[in-house]
Amino acid sequence: MFRTTAGTRRGLWLFVVLLLFLVFLLPKQSRGLLRSIGQPLAQIVSLPLNALSSVDRSLRDAWERYVALHHVADENRRLQRELQQLRGRNVELQEMVVASQRLAKLLEFKARLKPGTVAAQVIGRDSTNWYRSVVLNKGERDGIRVEMGVMTSDGVVGRVVKATPYSSVVLLITDPNNAVTGLIQRTREEGIVEGTAEGRARLKYIPLLSTVRAGDVVVTSGLTGGFPRGLAIGTITRIDKEEDDLFQVAEIVPEADSHKYEEVLVITDPRPLGEGEAESAASPGEKTP
């Protein structure tokens, strides 16, 4: 396709040198340049990405429906065999109770964070094996910006690290490159939550005299941008206390399961509902909780 004449080769080396010069000597400018070149490319790549994701989703749904149908058939056979109509009715009622509880929880959750969130679908995972991140189908056009927090009704998912007009990349809380300030709910001590190589998270910088124990819940402290105070991060499973260390480290199992989320909420305004109104209503010297 390309004829490798001496001129072409010279041009190629010049291009490589220029690229290296740009990336290593002018990192900020090159990042801006790469971002502006990348936006149209990202838009084009988003199209097959969305198409593949919807095919993947519909195939998965079809498979799940097929499996579900099998379950229903089994259940039907069992019910016919047992001839217990009342028992079937009971199961139905129990299902309705569970569903209404779930919906009530979701409604309450949505009501608490409704004004500052954007719902988005997870359409892919990181394109390399080196980061734990997910790709969302919403981007700058929907108000999503870098550094915004992302969550599900279970708890914190991660934060946005890249945003193009039609998609965004979220670095998960379990990635070793991610750090969020956390708060132990029971003892009110703060620390930094970091991901680990094993796909879990750990809370660092817990004071040595802290009474933290396994089973304690860690929530967001609200000190760093992106997350409101009090969102569940995870539950402590183990505490490492070395003799010479100045701090304790606790291992956390995240509340939100990274393999299961399909829809997430991006927090565009980390203030809980009513805080803004409360601020405006309060007198200048008064502090709002």
Next chain:
Amino acid sequence: MKLAVYAGLIFGLVPLQTTVLRYLSVAGVGPDLCLVAACLVGFLGGEIEGLLVGLALGFAQDLFSAGTLWLNVMTKGAIGLVAGLVGRHVTNATPATLLKALVSLSLLSGLTFLALVRPEAGWAGYWAAAYGILLPETAFNTAVGAGVYWLIAGRMRRAQVVQGGLAGFVR
């Protein structure tokens, strides 16, 4: 035709990598299709094609990865360039040469990522990443690269046979 194939690679591989490839992955690690493609294009098409396709693939990959916007551009571009140089300068380049190049370039690329993405992991973290990501990814890349090369070589052989047959018929 070649240009269409390259465009297909650039716009199609990253969506494939981010969506359906997770079904092929083991413990969260799968093949790096962009790396394999850059290496194959370089090896078969020469260093210029390898470099340019590698740069474009790396750039598209960087847009949908949490890493900085140049890491994949540089590594994939370098892989395409080196694979092209290997393919051109090694006398009697065989499939084994390609596999050796793929293994070496995969390992080098992985080591670059390890050093830049996990700089403060410590030795335990490095070993964990080497055993958990670097080596399985290299094995995956080699297997996928060998499979794709086998398919391409088979197709090229068939095309040569058809061409030879037609030439004999015309003569």
